[in-house]
Amino acid sequence: SQQGEEDPQALSIQEGENATMNCSYKTSINNLQWYRQNSGRGLVHLILIRSNEREKHSGRLRVTLDTSKKSSSLLITASRAADTASYFCATVSNSGYALNFGKGTSLLVTP
Amino acid sequence: NAGVTQTPKFQVLKTGQSMTLQCAQDMNHEYMSWYRQDPGMGLRLIHYSVGAGITDQGEVPNGYNVSRSTTEDFPLRLLSAAPSQTSVYFCASSLRIRGGDTEAFFGQGTRLTVV
Numbered sequence: 355s356q357q358g359e360e361d362p363q364a365l366s367i368q369e370g371e372n373a374t375m376n377c378s379y380k381t382s383i384n385n386l387q388w389y390r391q392n393s394g395r396g397l398v399h400l401i402l403i404r405s406n407e408r409e410k411h412s413g414r415l416r417v418t419l420d421t422s423k424k425s426s427s428l429l430i431t432a433s434r435a436a437d438t439a440s441y442f443c444a445t446v447s448n449s450g451y452a453l454n455f456g457k458g459t460s461l462l463v464t465p
Numbered sequence: 466n467a468g469v470t471q472t473p474k475f476q477v478l479k480t481g482q483s484m485t486l487q488c489a490q491d492m493n494h495e496y497m498s499w500y501r502q503d504p505g506m507g508l509r510l511i512h513y514s515v516g517a518g519i520t521d522q523g524e525v526p527n528g529y530n531v532s533r534s535t536t537e538d539f540p541l542r543l544l545s546a547a548p549s550q551t552s553v554y555f556c557a558s559s560l561r562i563r564g565g566d567t568e569a570f571f572g573q574g575t576r577l578t579v580v
Binding site: 384385387389394395396397398399402404442446450451452453454455456457458 | 469496498500505506507508509510513515523555557559561562563565566567568569570571572573574
């Protein structure tokens, strides 16, 4: 069954604003990953945060992880029109290899 | 270095027909997997493989078969296509690290319509 659940389902902002997406999951994890999917394309890995990490940065991306609340957030700062895409969180259990995806957040950044 | 290559990109099948979706990777990744993506459902795991000769079922395996004779290739077979299998299919590969502490690489997808 699907592990992650992103919130909100859709988000519309203007260029220059920050975008925050949240992900909740159900069971113990080894790590949590965020992926981006542009319309009609495959998924591209953005960032991975391990269960013993609380925050991680990569360029304009900031990810937090709260294992006690089983939740994560992805912050995109100073959004650009090119950030328009769907964003998915995915988790991997300690014993497994498979990624369990949420349903995604659709982000629209307007000029 | 092409990454993960899926063929075909688009396919229309009639109910009851069979076909094979091809997936190949050139990164020497042990772990490969197939997902289907349906509107509002995210990605769901169909089958996966942790190495040549080893495959296992995911969340939605019914109606699909896989095999892994080489490290590079992981084809997905639809035995008798049904309209419920209309979807976008993605193949992914990654290093085989238990706990998955590694990024997955995805193909561009195959958009399948069963009429």
